[in-house]
Amino acid sequence: MKTLALFLDRDGVVNKEIDYANRIEDFIFVDDIFKLCKKFQTSGFKIFIVTNQSGISRKYYSEQDFLNLSEWMSIRFSEEGITISKIYYCPHHPDITGPCNCRKPKPGLIKRAEMDFDLDLSNSILVGDNISDIMAGKNAGVGINILIPTNILPKYLLSDFHR
Numbered sequence: 001m002k003t004l005a006l007f008l009d010r011d012g013v014v015n016k017e018i019d020y021a022n023r024i025e026d027f028i029f030v031d032d033i034f035k036l037c038k039k040f041q042t043s044g045f046k047i048f049i050v051t052n053q054s055g056i057s058r059k060y061y062s063e064q065d066f067l068n069l070s071e072w073m074s075i076r077f078s079e080e081g082i083t084i085s086k087i088y089y090c091p092h093h094p095d096i097t098g099p100c101n102c103r104k105p106k107p108g109l110i111k112r113a114e115m116d117f118d119l120d121l122s123n124s125i126l127v128g129d130n131i132s133d134i135m136a137g138k139n140a141g142v143g144i145n146i147l148i149p150t151n152i153l154p155k156y157l158l159s160d161f162h163r
Helices: 033-042 063-079 108-117 131-140
Strands: 004-008 045-052 084-090 125-128 144-147
Touching: 004 033, 004 108, 033 045, 045 108, 045 131, 063 084, 084 108, 108 131, 125 131, 131 144
Parallel strands: 004 045, 004 125, 045 084, 125 144
Antiparallel strands: none
């Protein structure tokens, strides 16, 4: 049986949107993100973060800076009893590095997760705060794609979710 996934965009969904967040001291979790993840994890979903990180190619911060912050973020989730199965990121920007298949709205990050974890995308969920997140989910075949306001998890996501 294939595994269900909850895909979360990072900036604006997991953490408060701050332009090119790359330092622990600037990273503020969105209210109720732990509650949301716990709910889906308890329901059998694996949790993934899929994020565009063009700040790397723009040289606003290094890839190692991103990886360090990601490790800290994963530890914070773990402290809340939540496992982030993997963080998939695109370090590219088309004006700097040229086109790629991983920058949302392309499906590359999600398709990589599907292959790595044998996921059932058609019954999985993606939550994003940008139309490019939603298009990535649709382009990958994710069954439910939810566009939310930046920095706000709507209460319906925290209630019982019925498909």
